Amino acid sequence: MRLSVATRKGLFELSQRNGDWDVDALHFVGEPVTAALHDSASGRAIAALRMGHFGVKLRVSDDRGKNWEEVGSPVFPPKPEGIEDSNPWTLDQVWILEGFQSKHPQRLWAGTHPGGLFRSDDGGRSWHLIESLWNMPERKQWFGGGYDIPGIHSICVHPQDPDDIVVGVSCGGAWRTRDGGNTWTVGQGMRATFMPPEGQLNPVIQDPHRIVQCESNPDVLWTQHHCGIWKSTDRGANWSEITTARPSNFGFAVAVHPRDADAAWFMPLVSDEKRVTVNGSVVATRTRDGGVTFDVLDAGLPQRNAYDMVYRHGLDIAADGAHLAAGSTTGSLWVSADSGASWQTVGVRLPPIYAVRFI
């Protein structure tokens, strides 16, 4: 088992030796890596670099990261003259990469800032914008949350149906296509308390910070939203609020067990107004009964003067359903081998962590 950790200063790969996790590869040192995706079966990998000066660059590897090749980045079409759109039509960052499914090994998806969804059918070498989503009138209502512009951070591809996809937008709601991206419907039920009262239930401006699907039961989706936790049991058509999480229902990250749709994990922070750990203690929260009750998990996590924040892609669960990894924006990394009951601090000082993924 290996871990991929995308950071502000490069892409780290870690593995376990004698029980301890350690870095055994570092790619693109010095460059911000905003997203990465690995296919453990084939050894292929793709990484999105956000170069401070020279734009977004994608690199692919066919040999488990030994060699990387630059390939084409997603690009937006020329912005038509006279069109009213407050968003730039220029790629700022790739926020999420998904794909490498066994039935469609060459198909990849990229969610970007601004809020574009791109598809590749050649393993990431070329990309095209899903124009149905980009040209949708509702997109004009999207706005940035924590960024100046909206972005797509979650792409849940149905494990059995590659044309059935749910995407999450901050701030723009949760959208589902069942026809490979030709048509889209938005989910209902989320509530945005940051909006004026008459706009709080508008599905098109919701801020789901992160959406994940249960691999064995993809009708079940979990969302850590800006205003709490929501769950859907009908693949995003309707969302129900879960209000039982303690010590807080605010945060960015969520993970769901690959074979138990009732089991989900979160990394809570105080609130929208105070985005730090509660009482300076890092904890994970876990439900095993679909959100009826939550456990607060702190064994092995720092409990004093720890103001680490786990951002939306900073939490992952392995295919075994037992290993979890959490990486913080202050460069701390923790791994659990027992479903979060206890955690091991990885003894390396990493740059700010954008995303962790088990390989």
Add this chain to the structure above:
Amino acid sequence: MAYLEFAPALQRHAAAPPVTAPADSLQSLLSTAFAQQPALQSYVLDEQGCVRKHVAVFLNGRLLHDRRRLDVPLAPDDRIYIAQALSGG
């Protein structure tokens, strides 16, 4: 003949040899450079054809401020220098 040179920071990522070519505008000189090294274009310009926000273009040592205008006239012996702007952390 106009002259175009790229800063070492860019050459770290892509081959960017200097270019000496007849050109009556910045656009023309850049086109020559990109024809010789196609990978360079996306490092200097965004997909809307503008100079990237954190890239700086100098004409005879003077910074060009309008990122959207590439039709800047060039005289023979003008020198263009393309560098990374100061940004980031």
